[in-house]
Amino acid sequence: MTKNQGRVAVIGAGIAGLAAARALQDAGRSVIVWEQNATAGGRIGTRAFTAPNGARVLFDDGAQNIKSDGTALDDAVAALQNKPHQAFISAPVGLHHNGRILPGDEASNAARKWSCRGGLAQLPQSLADEVDVRFNTAISALRENARDINLLDASGDMLDTAAHVIITAPAPQAADLLDASVWRDGESTCAATERIALLRGVEYSRCLSVLLFFTVSCDDDSWYALLARDREHPLLWLARENAKGFVPQNKGTALVAQLGHAASTELWDEPDERIAAQTAHWIAEILGPDFASPQWSAVTRWRHSQPRNTIDFEVVNPPGARVLICGDGTARGRAPDAYDSGLKAAQRVIVTA
Secondary structure, eight states: OOOOSSOEEEEOOSHHHHHHHHHHHHTTOOEEEEOSSSSSOTTOOEEEEEOTTSOEEEEEOSOOOEEESSOHHHHHHHHOTTOOOEEEEOSOEEEEETTEEEOOOHHHHHSEEEEETTOTTHHHHHHHTTSOEEOSOOOOEEEEOSSOEEEEOTTSOEEEEESEEEEOSOHHHHHHHHHTOBOSSHHHHHHHHHHHHHHHTOOEEEEEEEEEEESSOOOOTTOSEEEETTSOSSEEEEEEGGGGTOSOTTSOEEEEEEEOHHHHHHHTTSOHHHHHHHHHHHHHHHHOGGGSSOSEEEEEEEEEEEESSOOOHHHHSOTTOSEEEOSGGGSOSSHHHHHHHHHHHHHHHHHHO
């Protein structure tokens, strides 16, 4: 446990939490980020696989790419001293419909897209450098006093005390945290109840992200990814990680297939092998029978993949609140939008200090 010296506690080391922490540090504030997982990034992740032919293959199993279109996140990446090596994607995003590959949206493809040479997870890792992140530590409740806020673990032990707390978890998890907390008076309890109701009103899509490696090579540079044209096909998104340089040339094909909400919900509790086999069947209908049987596969389950609706930042964060909510529950699901929400929360703390 450490003493509160006007410090801010940030809960969650996803892109919003890292944005808030860095902005607060730049303003001279002391910040600790509490992260329940072993790594930073939230729904930005990368998995590695070594194929029998010796090829080291990477898969971005969460967020697929970052659009470089003049956002605050672009500026932050450019200013990083340990800037990750960006892997710009030259091939466009197309569409698939009735087993055919179709051209994509020209306006959407005009914006440059990138990952990192070592996988997109290098982005949050770079943002987390020089930030005090306490990994593998979950905050289960808050206890508000007249002067500060205590952060408690699942056993009720106090881990930290802070002047302000910024919660960046998905809205349902943020609601659970507020619901488990103790507030200093009846008025605060009433305000918390209203905020909890707002957060519980945010719905998320589930996503099964299916990673598949095939021995056959697909180095067709006419497309990087395919989006279901009608958005109703179970195979909502199919990305060819070769286009990021994640597979040595002529060493096979790495595909990331992300299933839509309905298909993900239906298959959620099925064994990984069945999910991969069904996904490969859908892929083969588009790319041909060579892609019916992957040599290797894995499944990542994203319970809170994308918000289906959001709440206004100003509404869920009333004036004077010492506990602030940000993240994709108050923004669209894109990483730059979550990053902006973290900056907004940090600015609220800075101007009210």
